Amino acid sequence: MSPAPTAVAFFDIDNTLLKGASLFHLARGMHKGGLVSNRDIARFAWKARHFARHGENLSHLDEIRARATELASGIPVVRMDALAREIYDRYTESALWPESVALARQHIAEGHEVWLLSATPQVLAGLIAERLGLTGAGGTKLVEVDGHLTGEIDGKLMHGAQKAVIAAEIAERAGVEPGECWAYSDSLNDLPLLNFAGHPSVVNPDRGLREHALANGWPILEHRGDRKRA
Template identity: 30%
Template sequence: MVGAYARLVENHSLPRTAAFFDLDKTVIAKSSTLTFSKSFYQGGLINRRAALRTAYAQFVFLAGGADHDQMERMRKYLSALCRGWNVQQVKEIVAETLHDLIDPIIYDEAASLIEEHHTAGRDVVIVSTSGAEVVEPIGELLGADHVVATRMVVGDDGCFTGEVEYYAYGPTKAEAVKELAASEGYDLARCYAYSDSATDIPMLASVGHPHAVNPDRALRREAVARSWPILDFHRPVRLKQRIPTLSVPPRPALVAAAAVGAAAATAGLVWYASRRRAAAI
């Protein structure tokens, strides 16, 4: 995938490099945010009707069948739903279900790429529109070195306010990649990036080795026009089945610090509506 030279440890006299991965439908087969809806229902945070609505949103995410107005209504609904939730309770639910929900939906091809990049001496960075409290433990599970994700506002009472502090979407992803490259000393011309969405074209264009993964129609057209490689990932596999072959050194788990899936659904669904508009171009 990356090429034979990518499996060689990089010359330490050269600038550092990294591989930037979008998360949903690039590394994992579903929406990281919406995957936790059943757990929130079982934990008493949402009722059956709310669980069905988030299940529908997951279907829409996978099938691409909703228009902007539908997604905007869902965004407003979820924003109101999540406001006032106790963060600690959500953390406990996510920590208890992270491995059961996320481990089985990680693409084998993505796990192999992460392994190759680490073997080559590159940092691995997850860049996702989903909430940081969900993305960070997933990144830890994958052995990522850094995570860029949406940050939700938490009030003084320890509950979600329904507001977004930082929205990791579209051009802001590219800006975050450039800022991280400046702070870590990455040579972006020698870096890699992977995404499934046309909204991530700015991020892909910011590196020397962009790749379209399971691309939507708009990204596929752009990738063909720019001669970017197109990869098809379709084999989810449990990471623990790959542990004997993983070369990444073990990292301390951050599961105890895991948090909020549903609160980030507000930002995640805004992102999805924008993805739909971009894909329809």
């Protein structure tokens, strides 16, 4: 049996572990597969560029998420799984921030559990964790009926306060106190998660989170160097 973890680290994905929105990578893959129109992908691309430059805009991301899940309606689950793997190889891997990947792997090397918590669909969040050798991921789950996606969200969106709820559950299962948890995010919307962890750090923070981190003496990490394949 593996020894019990001494700590748990939680990483956001978008603009924390990789540049921009992972959901846009999913949309690109769906477009390549003929599941997303040119008009949709152009609109998604504009909003994704805005996110990468200026940080999280909830109305933009909600629109992309709602439209992407709608377009996923009727897709066989096995096809979406295969598509997620193609998307990772084609788009996601090259967008990873190497400094963030190294930090996550350092936690693993020290015997910590490392979980990704993201509003991106579970199929993609879980695959990123798998490929990077991390403990696991909590993403937004989609409803499946008879082996097909319905275009609806199963349960709550993995965002904001919900991340803190799931982080608390994971830490409890691991037998780790909040004071021995680490959290990394770029967005002020993740304050519930950052406040839950005894060791919060901000990565490529948006303006609001940067100001909050400075006021509270939190570490500020700038992981914007040249990207490379992990």
